[in-house]
Amino acid sequence: MTLLERITVTLLWIVGGITFAVLYAPAVIVILLSFIGIKDRKLDWSDYSLQWYGKVASNSQLIEALTNSLMVGVCAVVIASAISLGLAYYMKTGARRGQSYVEFVIFLPFVLPAIITGISLLIAFRQIGIDRSLITVTAGHVVLILAVIYRMISIRLDALEDSQIEASRDLGANGWETFVYVVFPQLRSALVTSSLLAFALSFDETLVTFFLVGGETTLPMRLWAMMRTGFTPEINALVSVVLCVTFLFATLGAMSLRKSIERKS
Template sequence: MTASRGAMAALAVLTGFVFLLLYGPLLLPIVSSFFVVKQGAMLWDQPTLQAYGALTQNDGILDALRNTAMVGVSAVVLSLAIGTGLALYVNGGSDAGRQFLQFLVFLPFLLPPIIIGLSLLIFFREIDFPRSLVTVIIGHTVFVLALVYRIVLVRLQALSRSLVEASYDLGASGWQTFRLVLLPNLTGAMAGAAVLAFALSFDETMITILVTGTQNTLPIRLWAMMRLGFTPDINALVTLILAFTTALCLVAARYLTPRELLAEES
């Protein structure tokens, strides 16, 4: 028992150290966004929200935010529609064709984003398709599709087949079975998958850089601003992006947590 507690304590210390090593540097821009910085020195006696107010007056950032929201929502809608359809198809059998289709879905998510971006860039160039927000939406959909598909498939496989069989025995059509039996049981998984997909799309940079046109998303705008150095508005923007994506992950975890565990917690 003592050895087990010692191992858990050591693991907790190691986890805390890794967490601090990875995310500790982010504390500097977060804290700096709430204070006046003058000549490289932080004035602790002058707290301010001026940097956050300046973001609301920055047309470039507001345009990038609108583009990011449009790309994220579009990618979520497309990935949910395609991913759910693929999950229903693959769950209906186990032949080689379905397994190969599953491999094709997972491949873009497993490859480095730069490879996916380059592949899409070459593809769009070969078919003479101009780069724009449409190409960004396609790229993000390809990237997040595997995540949505897997989450929906796992929830679908957890459902009892007797529900579907009973629906057919009672005379329901395939569409009625999906709408009245499967969809209510998949809603939580689909909602969690949508939130996670939006979070991934919101933060995606490498694929966006390679397939975007003249319109920038928020991560691209932030990357361009950081090339000139860290300023108060950049620190504020980093803080808001970090807070937003963290909140999205917490919401997704809530949706994806099994109902039994939620009932035990309550």
């Protein structure tokens, strides 16, 4: 390795280290502040405790907001996954009629600014007489994350050989049996990965939720409201728990995808 190459590699390592520090240092600080107290605007290392984690459990407003976010995210992912599976499988095996129009409708809300999507959905729900609630929030999140799940499933279906589907039908299986026993097992990794990504997008969605939420609130909306008065250490504890759970799900998704790739190879 020449001197120039060594300098280049060293600079790349430095840039990479700075990038990772900028990205992950705030998360590390939040986790640290959930354990260490602050006195006179300085970290008090002698004040180490888990008290804020216990107070999170007793904060009914935060728990309710977190529960609402989880419920909306799970429902939105389940509904969007079912719609994406049906549409993608039809485009794979059907006549592909209107495919470009359907994909345009699916991808447009994801490409548009979230504020435009939120206002449009708000106007649409008002016109048909539906009051704002967690149901309208869930519908808005489905519209947003549908593109993510549909795209990843479509890519995986495009890689699936048509001969497998034709062989299943030639052996007497109907369309449903072919989907359950031949197609779906090969879509699990794409479905798990896309669902995790879609849930993450739904969990922290703020702008669309702002226009569609009613009397209830989600965690991002609750945190947004607290920005005016300042965050309490309880928020650091709650964010730390969310970060750890998110990291766990991301690890499980990566392991599932790796096992799927190893199984195919």
